Amino acid sequence: METSHTASLIAVESLSASTRLFRFETGGEHLPFVAGQFYRFTFTDAAGLFERSYSFSQFDPKLPLSQFELVISAVAGGRATDLLFNAELGLTVQLKGPYGRLILPADDKRCLVLVATSVGVAPFLPMLQNLEAGEHQRFDSVHLLFGVRDPTEVLFQETLLRLRSKASWFELTVHCSRSQDSAMDWQYSGYVTNGLTQLALDPKSDHVLVCGNPKMVDDVYAALRLQQFGPRSVIREKYVFAVQEKSLQGPSRSSSDEALLQQKMKAYGVTLATDPKPLKPV
Numbered sequence: 001m002e003t004s005h006t007a008s009l010i011a012v013e014s015l016s017a018s019t020r021l022f023r024f025e026t027g028g029e030h031l032p033f034v035a036g037q038f039y040r041f042t043f044t045d046a047a048g049l050f051e052r053s054y055s056f057s058q059f060d061p062k063l064p065l066s067q068f069e070l071v072i073s074a075v076a077g078g079r080a081t082d083l084l085f086n087a088e089l090g091l092t093v094q095l096k097g098p099y100g101r102l103i104l105p106a107d108d109k110r111c112l113v114l115v116a117t118s119v120g121v122a123p124f125l126p127m128l129q130n131l132e133a134g135e136h137q138r139f140d141s142v143h144l145l146f147g148v149r150d151p152t153e154v155l156f157q158e159t160l161l162r163l164r165s166k167a168s169w170f171e172l173t174v175h176c177s178r179s180q181d182s183a184m185d186w187q188y189s190g191y192v193t194n195g196l197t198q199l200a201l202d203p204k205s206d207h208v209l210v211c212g213n214p215k216m217v218d219d220v221y222a223a224l225r226l227q228q229f230g231p232r233s234v235i236r237e238k239y240v241f242a243v244q245e246k247s248l249q250g251p252s253r254s255s256s257d258e259a260l261l262q263q264k265m266k267a268y269g270v271t272l273a274t275d276p277k278p279l280k281p282v
């Protein structure tokens with residue numbers, strides 16, 4: 001039996017026209033997770049119970065361990081959107097997890113590449129916190145390729161630019177699909193796949209984590225396959241809609257994936273939910 005946890009909404013902050021940060025408090029419980037993982041939430045509205053998945057996205061090291069944050073983009077007519085974007089503080093939710101293999105690799109690598117579109121940057125936020133706290137030493141460099149429609153959608157821009165200016169190991173490029181190149185040397189027009197071609201990656205020494213829009217995830221993977229990358233060096237998480245999520249069978253973990261995940265969980269001093277089966281729905 002998987003353990004179900006309860007949490008209450010304690011704060012909401014607007015990040016952009018369509019995206020908000022939701023902070024929850026568990027009432028003292030420290031929910032296990034390795035940076036990059038997600039939980040499955042059960043919400044209740046007038047029509048009954050329903051489930052959605054959200055990545056834990058907290059990255060402030062001062063956040064109490066009993067709290068977690070979600071970064072959620074509104075979807076027109078979306079059931080969870082309607083509930084959460086109109087919720088009062090105190091809303092109670094149930095959640096199970098953690099799930100997912102979108103985590104930092106166990107082995108040291110030359111180059112770590114994080115590729116996100118829009119709110120797909122959420123799972124990379126706690127990872128960046130861990131990297132900044134010292135894990136960056138396991139990589140020569142870390143590149144975040146962030147795809148958005150236009151520059152107004154660059155979530156956490158200030159935080160990302162602050163890290164870029166102070167950390168020599170961190171590179172940020174923002175790829176805007178609907179606007180021209182800007183004067184900023186980190187902003188380009190086009191898709192994140194263009195940014196990949198600039199990196200001269202090597203499947204033997206480099207590792208890529210990709211999260212967000214399913215089409216972008218497929219396009220990035222296809223581009224990397226041409227460079228001889230395979231599923232072990234490109235970990236993908238698609239933010240599929242709930243209806244797609246249900247219809248997909250999550251692949252069961254291979255024994256080496258299982259060992260890697262256990263190793264990471266141990267390193268972070270956390271335990272896995274008792275039934276870890278519903279993995280990333282890629």
Ligand SMILES: Cc1cc2nc3c(=O)[nH]c(=O)nc-3n(C[C@H](O)[C@H](O)[C@H](O)COP(=O)(O)OP(=O)(O)OC[C@H]3O[C@@H](n4cnc5c(N)ncnc54)[C@H](O)[C@@H]3O)c2cc1C
Nearest residue numbers: 053054055071072073075078079080081122239240241242
């Ligand atoms: C592993 C995983 C982690 C996720 N983490 C996050 C996260 O951290 N933050 C986050 O914001 N979302 C995340 N998602 C997506 C999230 O689970 C929901 O699918 C999303 O919030 C929409 O839910 P909803 O109930 O508002 O919309 P629904 O009621 O599910 O959808 C309403 C309608 O909109 C369509 N639709 C749904 N989503 C989109 C979309 N993105 N673009 C266009 N049309 C859409 C549906 O097909 C449907 O017709 C994640 C998904 C997965 C699988």
